[in-house]
Amino acid sequence: xxxxxxxxxxxxxxxxxxxxxxxxxxxxxxxxxxxxxxxxxxxxxxxxxxxxxxxxxxxxxxxxxxxxxxxxxxxxxxxxxxxxxxxxxxxxxxxxxxxxxxxxxxxxxxxxxxxxxxxxxxxxxxxxxxxxxxxxxxxxxxxxxxxxxxxxxxxxxxxxxxxxxxxxxxxxxxxxxxxxxxxxxxxxxxxxxxxxxxxxxxxxxxxxxxxxxxxxxxxxxxxxxxxxxxxxxxxxxxxxxxxxxxxxxxxxxxxxxxxx
Numbered sequence: 001x002x003x004x005x006x007x008x009x010x011x012x013x014x015x016x017x018x019x020x021x022x023x024x025x026x027x028x029x030x031x032x033x034x035x036x037x038x039x040x041x042x043x044x045x046x047x048x049x050x051x052x053x054x055x056x057x058x059x060x061x062x063x064x065x066x067x068x069x070x071x072x073x074x075x076x077x078x079x080x081x082x083x084x085x086x087x088x089x090x091x092x093x094x095x096x097x098x099x100x101x102x103x104x105x106x107x108x109x110x111x112x113x114x115x116x117x118x119x120x121x122x123x124x125x126x127x128x129x130x131x132x133x134x135x136x137x138x139x140x141x142x143x144x145x146x147x148x149x150x151x152x153x154x155x156x157x158x159x160x161x162x163x164x165x166x167x168x169x170x171x172x173x174x175x176x177x178x179x180x181x182x183x184x185x186x187x188x189x190x191x192x193x194x195x196x197x198x199x200x201x202x203x204x205x206x207x208x209x210x211x212x213x214x215x216x217x218x219x220x221x222x223x224x225x226x227x228x229x230x231x232x233x234x235x236x237x238x239x240x241x242x243x244x245x246x247x248x249x250x251x252x253x254x255x256x257x258x259x260x
Contacts, residue, residue: 003044003070004043004044005066010064010107013173013174014174015046015047015131016046016174017172020168020172021046021050024050024103024129024130024131025050026054027165027183027185028051028054028101028103028127028129028185029187030056030127031126032099032188034100035056036057036101037100037103038061038100038103039051039059039104040087040103040130041062041063042060042067042071043062043064043105044067044071045070045074045075047104051103052075058081059081059096060078060081060083061085061087061092063086083095088113099124099125099126100124101127101129102125102129103128103130104130105130108132108133108177111136112136112152115140115152118186119156119159122160123192128184129184129186130183130184131181131183132184133180133181134167134179134180135179137181137182138164140156140184141163141184144240144243144246146240147240150209150240154205156186160187161186161187162185162186162187164183165183166183167181167183197251200254201251203223204250204254205239205247207219207220208220208242209239213238215236216235216237216242217235217236220235223254225257226257228257229254229257232253234249
């Protein structure tokens, strides 16, 4: 089989270190009894080889036609479970038919978009084990009060318990990226629904981090604060000082002030 060449426009960096691929595969726990895994961007199947050994019911999604041909040759038994598609534009509910885990070496240029899609599908995605740019991985796993803490940290931590597992140097990839990588694991928590309007919660979090150095009072002006709400001490804080529950509380207070 001809090897697949990594394509710059797809942000492809193929993992070549087998021990790291094995560590990532073994980090998938099957949280909440899940047996199905969707691997995003398998490339030449370095991680896939180890996921198959772990006996998961495996699905692959890949946008690169050359990789798709290679994967069909390498894993003839997977057949229709090898999906040629753009993950970001594909509805996986009818393909996966129920809860599943996600694994992969995510393309750095779209990793945040992948997580926003996972958030949309959080009732089906029970676990995520992935490698991405170290900076983004640290941000997602970061607690409040940390300079890395941001929009994705809050939104993902609302629905997932997150662990930063280990760091990966550039030299284990072909071609080597210009940054270090990090592997994280997300496990779906017990929160089925937030105790506030979820659309407004997402909006409040994004607005809160729109100008990080300003207090929430300044950031939230465009949402139309009542005179009473303007006096609330929670608005003296900056977004990075609030955890998920405090953002829920802020959202509820805003809702209440609008309804008075």
